[in-house]
Amino acid sequence: MSNLEVKIGNLELKNPVTVASGTFGYAEEFADFFDLNLLGGIITKTVTLEPRHGNPPPRIAETSGGMLNSIGLPNVGVQGFITEKMPFLRTLKTKVIVNVAGKVGEEFPEIVRILDDVDGIHAYELNYSCPNVKEGGLSFSANATVAEKLTASVRKATTRPIIAKLTPNVTSISKIGLAVENGGADAVSAVNTFVGMAIDLETKKPKIATITAGYSGPPIKPIALAKVFELCQKISIPVIGIGGIASTTDALEFLVAGATAIQVGTANFYDPCASVKIVQGITGYCRENNIEKISDIIGSLNI
Amino acid sequence: MKDKKRAIAVPIQSFNKITDEIYSITLYDQLIAGHAHSGQFINVLVPRANDILWRRPFGIHRINADTGTFDIVFKVVGRGTKALTTIKTGDKLDIIGPLGNHFTCPPDINEAIMVAGGLGIAPFPLFIQDTGNKNIQYTLFYGTKSKNQFCSLDFFNTTVDNRFLATEDGSFGAKGFITDSLERYLKGLTAKDGKYIYVCGPTPLLARVKQLAHRFNIRAQVSVETMMACGFGACMGCPVPLEKPAKDGRKYLLACKDGPVFNMEDIVFDE
Ligand SMILES: Cc1cc2nc3c(=O)[nH]c(=O)nc-3n(C[C@H](O)[C@H](O)[C@H](O)COP(=O)(O)OP(=O)(O)OC[C@H]3O[C@@H](n4cnc5c(N)ncnc54)[C@H](O)[C@@H]3O)c2cc1C
Ligand SMILES: Cc1cc2nc3c(=O)[nH]c(=O)nc-3n(C[C@H](O)[C@H](O)[C@H](O)COP(=O)(O)O)c2cc1C
Numbered sequence: 001m002s003n004l005e006v007k008i009g010n011l012e013l014k015n016p017v018t019v020a021s022g023t024f025g026y027a028e029e030f031a032d033f034f035d036l037n038l039l040g041g042i043i044t045k046t047v048t049l050e051p052r053h054g055n056p057p058p059r060i061a062e063t064s065g066g067m068l069n070s071i072g073l074p075n076v077g078v079q080g081f082i083t084e085k086m087p088f089l090r091t092l093k094t095k096v097i098v099n100v101a102g103k104v105g106e107e108f109p110e111i112v113r114i115l116d117d118v119d120g121i122h123a124y125e126l127n128y129s130c131p132n133v134k135e136g137g138l139s140f141s142a143n144a145t146v147a148e149k150l151t152a153s154v155r156k157a158t159t160r161p162i163i164a165k166l167t168p169n170v171t172s173i174s175k176i177g178l179a180v181e182n183g184g185a186d187a188v189s190a191v192n193t194f195v196g197m198a199i200d201l202e203t204k205k206p207k208i209a210t211i212t213a214g215y216s217g218p219p220i221k222p223i224a225l226a227k228v229f230e231l232c233q234k235i236s237i238p239v240i241g242i243g244g245i246a247s248t249t250d251a252l253e254f255l256v257a258g259a260t261a262i263q264v265g266t267a268n269f270y271d272p273c274a275s276v277k278i279v280q281g282i283t284g285y286c287r288e289n290n291i292e293k294i295s296d297i298i299g300s301l302n303i
Numbered sequence: 304m305k306d307k308k309r310a311i312a313v314p315i316q317s318f319n320k321i322t323d324e325i326y327s328i329t330l331y332d333q334l335i336a337g338h339a340h341s342g343q344f345i346n347v348l349v350p351r352a353n354d355i356l357w358r359r360p361f362g363i364h365r366i367n368a369d370t371g372t373f374d375i376v377f378k379v380v381g382r383g384t385k386a387l388t389t390i391k392t393g394d395k396l397d398i399i400g401p402l403g404n405h406f407t408c409p410p411d412i413n414e415a416i417m418v419a420g421g422l423g424i425a426p427f428p429l430f431i432q433d434t435g436n437k438n439i440q441y442t443l444f445y446g447t448k449s450k451n452q453f454c455s456l457d458f459f460n461t462t463v464d465n466r467f468l469a470t471e472d473g474s475f476g477a478k479g480f481i482t483d484s485l486e487r488y489l490k491g492l493t494a495k496d497g498k499y500i501y502v503c504g505p506t507p508l509l510a511r512v513k514q515l516a517h518r519f520n521i522r523a524q525v526s527v528e529t530m531m532a533c534g535f536g537a538c539m540g541c542p543v544p545l546e547k548p549a550k551d552g553r554k555y556l557l558a559c560k561d562g563p564v565f566n567m568e569d570i571v572f573d574e
């Protein structure tokens with residue numbers, strides 16, 4: 001069998017397939033569907049310092065082949081996460097990456113410090129980039145100086161690997177990528193959702209209560225792939241590719257473009273087994289093409 | 304007991320057009336036929352066409368435990384339901400389910416007042432199948448836009464004690480909203496003990512029934528419909544606002560996971 005292992009800093013994943021924050025709950029929601037331990041890793045829904053209710057409805061709308069969401073990071077808060085969600089996550093034999101977000105910059109290291117005393121967590125993903133939160137969200141990764149400082153402050157708070165999740169809603173994603181690399185991030189993940197909008201013509205109301213929302217799903221794949229490619233060219237830490245990945249081919253394209261691992265997001269909603277099918281698909285692809293180790297594919301773009 | 308979630312391709316036993324734009328599908332699945340309750344739903348991967356992304360949710364309409372089959376009924380309202388009309392008997396349909404909670408009967412119930420608007424009729428045959436062994440009087444209020452929009456009337460003819468039908472255009476039954484018939488009925492009730500309302504339909508109907516239930520002091524359970532990206536608690540896209548925060552402090556519950564059935568007094572309808 002081919003070796004599918006990949007390394008994100010000192011975090012070893014048994015294969016490059018993980019699942020995107022906010023599309024996989026806290027993993028328990030998917031436990032009935034397949035053996036979660038087959039995945040390379042699991043990224044939790046964003047956890048914040050205090051519990052959040054989330055945005056008013058309507059929070060979601062279907063578009064042509066994709067979707068808009070403005071969920072607003074509802075979650076039970078970091079203490080609730082530790083008592084209610086960690087016991088299940090700790091039973092898993094795959095890597096657990098906790099996605100965290102702060103209302104203000106100082107909250108990022110604060111949450112990470114609290115979580116650092118908890119076992120069963122293998123890395124953090126910093127959600128600098130949620131477009132749906134009024135208090136800031138976007139601004140953390142729209143400005144290189146802010147992104148670098150913030151990353152450096154989290155770096156001081158933990159020795160566990162940190163992954164900075166980047167928004168594509170900026171002029172130059174690689175500038176931000178370089179900034180978080182300087183700040184001490186072990187990897188970046190890209191992309192979060194694109195800002196988008198839809199209108200109900202009958203009522204002339206926006207289809208989402210917050211008017212604009214995050215656009216995701218298969219239609220964003222080519223744009224996400226270009227962002228990931230740009231990052232891979234410009235920065236030296238690993239890039240985790242996200243955006244519209246729904247099939248084995250999609251996932252392999254990101255790896256060829258240079259991503260070390262990938263996250264399956266929106267596809268989990270209509271096919272809860274999408275991620276594990278991609279693990280099987282990549283295994284089959286490597287076997288058929290006599291690829292000994294997955295790292296031979298990564299960055300193999302022929303240009 | 305909580306149902307184990309599963310995505311499964313089940314055989315399509317039959318597929319029929321019932322009336323204008325309304326279809327019924329009989330699916331073979333022993334688990335749902337044996338265990339599902341009224342209000343629960345399945346989330347269907349409709350044939351991939353017209354750039355559809357999400358599954359589409361449909362209530363479990365009726366079960367046949369002997370043949371291991373169950374029915375759903377649906378109306379064509381958009382691209383997903385349109386694509387669903389291209390299925391064929393003998394094919395398989397990829398479903399997730401049974402999902403969600405269900406209507407419940409308090410021990411003191413003596414009359415179930417079922418109120419349905421349009422395809423809101425979906426859960427009620429199964430409701431009667433679920434509760435048929437109890438000593439309950441069934442009263443049905445069923446309104447649609449027009450006479451060719453009713454389904455399963457044969458079933459109700461033999462199972463309900465009282466039946467009130469209305470159409471908005473007056474082509475069948477009373478002319479107007481079914482909630483007008485309901486209001487007259489509730490006004491005429493002398494004793495309220497043991498009477499419960501069960502309602503499913505478009506939001507304006509739910510909001511009106513909520514007012515009536517409050518005014519006549521009758522408890523009601525409601526099955527709500529929201530947009531659903533997943534149907535199994537993963538996307539948090541289906542919030543239902545609460546009148547006051549839940550015990551755990553939540554301001555919203557999830558239609559797919561905490562519902563789709565709620566106590567009427569607990570939830571807010573955005574009109
Ligand atoms: C728990 C549950 C049970 C349901 N049971 C049934 C049933 O038994 N029979 C039936 O015919 N329908 C049922 N519905 C509604 C059904 O899911 C929608 O009609 C269907 O998803 C529409 O898909 P579409 O692609 O054809 O329409 P779209 O093109 O997506 O939308 C067309 C119109 O329908 C509205 N709509 C779309 N999805 C929903 C939804 N989930 N809830 C409410 N309105 C929606 C849109 O706002 C729009 O106005 C149920 C919905 C839920 C949540
Ligand atoms: C409903 C929904 C909720 C999301 N919630 C979060 C979240 O809580 N935190 C986060 O970092 N990203 C969140 N995302 C973004 C995804 O993790 C992912 O970056 C994005 O959807 C693009 O990938 P996709 O096209 O495969 O879905 C969410 C996306 C969706 C669709």
Ligand code: FES
Pocket residue numbers: 530531532533534535536537538539540541557558559560
């Ligand atoms: S539809 Fe996804 S959580 Fe309810």
